Amino acid sequence: MLARRVIVRLGVGVAAALTLLAAAAVHAEGAAKAHRVVQAPAVRGAQPISSHDRVYTADMASNTVSVIDPNTNEVLGTIPLGQASLGQILGPVDTSQVGVHGLGFSRDGRLLDVISVNSNAAQLIHTQSNVVATTSYVGRSPHEGFVAPDGQTLWVAVRGQSYVSVLSTRTGREVQRIATAGGPSKVVFSPNGTLAYVNHLRASEVEVIRVRDRRIIKRIPGTAPQSSDEAISPDGRELWLGHPFTGQITVIDAQRMRVLTILNTGPRTNHPQFVSKPDGHNYAYVTVGGLNETLVFRRDGAHPLLLKSIQDHGFGPHGIWPSPDNSRIYVALQNSDAVDVIDTATDTVIDTLHVGQDPMALVYVADAVPQGDGRNRLSRQGLGQPVETIPVEIRGSSGTAALTIRRLDDADQLVLNARGLPAQQTFTLNGVRPDATTAPLFSITTSATGSVDQALAYTDFLGLYDHTFLAPTPPGAQTTHFALYHLLCGP
Secondary structure (H helix, E strand, O other): OHHHHHHHHHHHHHHHHHHHHHHHHHHHHHHHHHHOOOOOOOOOOOOOOOOOOEEEEEEOOOOEEEEEEOOOOEEEEEEEOOOOOHHHHOOOOOOOOOOEEEEEEOOOOOEEEEEEOOOOEEEEEEOOOOEEEEEEEOOOOEEEEEEOOOOOEEEEEEOOOOEEEEEEOOOOOEEEEEEOOOOEEEEEEOOOOOEEEEEEOOOOEEEEEEOOOOEEEEEEEOOOOOOOEEEEOOOOOEEEEEEOOOOEEEEEEOOOOEEEEEEEOOOOEEEEEEEEOOOOOEEEEEEEOOOOEEEEEEOOOOOOEEEEEEEOOOOOEEEEEEOOOOOEEEEEEOOOOEEEEEEOOOOEEEEEEEOOOOEEEEEEEOOOOOOOOOOOOOEOOOOOOOEEEEEEEEOOOOOEEEEEEEEOOOOEEEEEEEEOOOOOOEEEEEEEOOOOOEEEEEEEEOOOOOOEEEEEEEEOOOOOOOEEEEEEOOOOOOOOOEOEEOOOOOO
16 A cells, blocks of 8 residues: 555656646747747738837937837837037047947847948947947948848948958957948848848949858849848848939849849839738838838839838838838838838828937847846937928029928037939028028039939027028139038938
């Protein structure tokens, strides 16, 4: 009887142990499945929007990264990477980042990379803690970067030069330079992780790099000129390039490695991205900054079909990224310091969020914050500052123009965009005070196409002037200081 009780007790103990082991195995398997998140852009069937996900914008004027919870559409705060004061930025000993512009991430969602074009920096941030892990200084005017599929390296397109800088994600040290054609703008990786694609500002081609040995295996010629952004479709079949200075999109067959078509999409065509809908069709969304529109195309190889022009709820749509479940797509409104949330079922704007100043790139990172609320180290820098875009009267010429004014800590930033003016002619922007007196603000020379793209100047404006007008500068007249072209996506 005693022996039987011992056996029974042992049996109960073994059964309990086996139950615990089985439960642990199920938990481990569930945890592993939960960790295997799918990043956008994604084919149909990815996980829904979660409070663990984050949307980020790179804010060039406030030198911040805005952090958004896409589950609630709440702007949680900003990660400050540089000074908000122009006086501090221009000081001789400033060591912070200037011109926060480009964004990318690792496929596990644990790292966000941030590229600052004016201070030549590439930084990696832990998404869980918002803490900067590494800061690397690369060559002149880096533009965009992305973490390689294995998570071991960060590839940065150094657009002011002619190479891609490959950095260790562990130490931040440069491990290799991949020589390219002039002005590499961005690096994107194929969905299977075997290839990298590099577009260019100063070369009408795309380079295809084999990731395992970092060798260029193909050059795809015949793109439209001056490509700034690119995106690869989640099925790996197409690569779309944005060309802001010619107002075009190049569509490339990423498998046969040839140009399929070049679309005329509109002035300051910025970023493309992809959505797969329940109707079984695949779509491309393209931001057109000069029209304040996001275009929706149904992909069809060499014959994409334009279905809709979404009127954005602000000015200067720029960066764009979908959620993994393809239900939403997010658009950074560069000249409104905002983000539009678009419902892809209806292709309508359902919310507009106010973020940091001058948002450029935008990314959606799934499972960025596995635990907690992810608010650690967030600030309010760059949030809640005045910004407005006003029409500019044209005197003595044809054309149209608009002026964006945003309040910085110690000056107002003026950004002028104009179309339809005489080519290669100098104009002066004048401010008109409430008493109707005027003062010249800055001068600018139009491009060969008669446009002004993102001409940038700093002065006091808000509270001093009611409106502005743009007029040809008379020959021989003394001009006021010249505006500089914004280093957004320009040469």
